Amino acid sequence: MSASVPHPGAQAAGGPSRLNIGQVLDMLRPEFPGITIPKIRFLEDKGLIKPDRTPAGYRKFSDGDVERLRYVLLMQRDHYLPLKVIGEHLDAIDRGLEPPPIEGVRPTVPKVALAADGFPGAETFRRTSDLRLARRELLKVAEVDAEFLDQLEQFGLIRPRAGTGHYDSEDLLIAATARELAEFGIEPRHLRAFRAAADREVGLVEQVVAPVRRSRDAAAEARAADVAAQIAALTVRLHATLVKASLPDR
Numbered sequence: 001m002s003a004s005v006p007h008p009g010a011q012a013a014g015g016p017s018r019l020n021i022g023q024v025l026d027m028l029r030p031e032f033p034g035i036t037i038p039k040i041r042f043l044e045d046k047g048l049i050k051p052d053r054t055p056a057g058y059r060k061f062s063d064g065d066v067e068r069l070r071y072v073l074l075m076q077r078d079h080y081l082p083l084k085v086i087g088e089h090l091d092a093i094d095r096g097l098e099p100p101p102i103e104g105v106r107p108t109v110p111k112v113a114l115a116a117d118g119f120p121g122a123e124t125f126r127r128t129s130d131l132r133l134a135r136r137e138l139l140k141v142a143e144v145d146a147e148f149l150d151q152l153e154q155f156g157l158i159r160p161r162a163g164t165g166h167y168d169s170e171d172l173l174i175a176a177t178a179r180e181l182a183e184f185g186i187e188p189r190h191l192r193a194f195r196a197a198a199d200r201e202v203g204l205v206e207q208v209v210a211p212v213r214r215s216r217d218a219a220a221e222a223r224a225a226d227v228a229a230q231i232a233a234l235t236v237r238l239h240a241t242l243v244k245a246s247l248p249d250r
Contacts, residue, residue, distance in 0.1 A: 125229035142175035151188035
């Protein structure tokens with residue numbers, strides 16, 4: 001194992017400590033900003049971490065539990081390993097073995113081009129991708145199972161390309177995002193409204209772009225694509241801001 005990867009079975013010097021879930025979150029958040037309490041609970045449900053419980057049912061994490069959790073998060077973030085493989089690594093470590101060598105980094109979810117305000121910028125909507133994934137590849141990279149992907153397709157969230165059955169970068173990002181939402185109990189069937197809202201926004205964009213596209217000059221198509229990208233970025237920013245403004249005060 002690389003020296004940069006903590007051994008998840010080791011206890012820190014100075015004796016075992018017992019931390020609550022909020023303290024663990026505070027420890028890990030500087031290194032893993034996306035970590036949440038539901039994420040920790042999800043990893044526990046998958047059997048990857050096994051904190052002790054008080055008589056009242058509260059979780060208490062040892063130093064070894066924290067290192068084990070850090071290992072899981074590192075393997076996900078830096079090596080894109082699915083949870084099943086990470087579980088096999090941990091099982092090997094628990095039995096006193098070294099985990100298998102980590103293979104080279106494989107393709108992962110495309111990055112979104114962000115504007116200065118942190119929302120997706122027009123560049124995200126201008127960008128095209130030649131990524132083509134077979135079904136088995138999408139399942140592996142997005143870390144979802146076949147049943148979950150079937151549900152995403154059933155509710156119109158993912159649409160494989162006609163004729164080839166391949167999936168593209170948007171399908172990959174949708175599947176990965178839906179998986180993260182599922183960790184909070186939000187299932188694909190709950191996401192149908194997002195599909196309907198997206199279709200309505202696309203219709204609005206097309207109303208504005210259609211006259212530009214019908215222009216006779218040679219640059220009309222490029223100009224229409226640029227206008228569509230800018231409007232799409234603005235509608236996403238507006239939607240995100242409306243949601244943020246409507247959330248209850250914390």
